[in-house]
Amino acid sequence: QVQLVESGGGLVQAGGSLRLSCAASGRTFSSYAVAWFRQASGKEREFVAGIRWSGGSTYYADSVKGRFTISRDNAKNTVYLQMNSLKPEDTADYYCAARLGPTQALYDSYDYWGQGTQVTVSL
Numbered sequence: 001q002v003q004l005v006e007s008g009g010g011l012v013q014a015g016g017s018l019r020l021s022c023a024a025s026g027r028t029f030s031s032y033a034v035a036w037f038r039q040a041s042g043k044e045r046e047f048v049a050g051i052r053w054s055g056g057s058t059y060y061a062d063s064v065k066g067r068f069t070i071s072r073d074n075a076k077n078t079v080y081l082q083m084n085s086l087k088p089e090d091t092a093d094y095y096c097a098a099r100l101g102p103t104q105a106l107y108d109s110y111d112y113w114g115q116g117t118q119v120t121v122s123l
Contacts, residue, residue, distance in 0.1 A: 001026045002024065002025070002026040002027050002098055002111075002112040003024070003025045003026050003112075004022055004023070004024055004034075004096045004097070004098060004112055004113065004114035005022070005023045005114055005115070006020060006021065006022050006094065006095065006096045006114040006115065006116060006117040007020070007021045007023070007117060008020040008021050008117060009094060009117030009118045009119045010118075010119070010120070011120045011121075011122065012086055012119075012120070012121055012122070013121070013122055013123075014086060014087055014088055014121055014122065014123055015085060015086065016086050016121075017082070017083060017084045017085075017086065018083045018086065018119060019080055019081065019082050019083070020036065020080065020081040020083065020094055020096075020117060020119075021078055021079075021080055022034060022036070022078060022079040022080070022081075022096030022114060023076070023077065023078050024077045024078065024079065024096075024098065025077060029053045029077065029098070030053055030054045031053070031054065031100055031101070032053045032098050032099065032100055032101075033050055033051065033052050033053065033098070033099055033101060033102055033103040033104070034050065034051055034053060034072070034079045034096065034097070034098045035047060035048070035049065035050035035051070035096075035097050035098075035099075035103060035104075035105075035110065036048040036049050036050070036070065036079075036081045036094055036095070036096055036097075037094070037095045037097055037107050037110075038090075038092035038093065038094045038095070038119075039092055039093050039095070039116075040089075040091060040092040040093075041092075043092075045095070045107045046061065046107075047061055047105040047106075047107070048060070048061055048064055048068065048081070048094070049061065049064060049068055049069075049070040049081060050070065050103035050104075050105070051070045051071070051072055051079060051103065052102060052103055053072060053074075056071075056072065057103070058070050058071075059103050059105070061105075063089075064083075064090075067083065067084050067085045067086075068081060068082065068083050068084070069081070069082040069084075070082075079096065081094070083119070086119075086121045087121060088121045088122065088123055089121075090119060090121050091119060091120050091121045092118075092119060093116040093117070093118050093119075094116065094117050094118075094119050095113055095114055095116045096113070096114040097110035097112060097113050097114070098110060098111065098112040099111050099112070
């Protein structure tokens with residue numbers, strides 16, 4: 001059974017940085033893609049960034065390109081989301097998700113989800 005545990009959320013001022021972590025267990029993830037999604041209050045869950053575990057290909061939503069970086073640490077089975085130049089509109093609950101196969105931007109393509117971590121960006 002795949003388990004994903006997020007951490008690293010919190011309150012930060014606009015322009016600041018946070019790093020989210022997603023610790024994965026229960027599988028060998030070489031054939032998986034892991035993605036970060038976010039859901040702001042009253043809005044639909046949206047794709048933020050994804051990474052193919054094998055090869056490390058990365059994908060980003062236009063809204064975060066140049067500010068966010070997704071990466072993985074194979075030894076720790078952990079995926080990170082480094083978030084810089086944060087804006088109030090980045091405020092949301094952030095979720096880590098995994099699927100077998102390539103990265104997809106549709107949230108219902110993912111089989112495994114973490115519990116989420118809250119990110120709040122103040123002015």
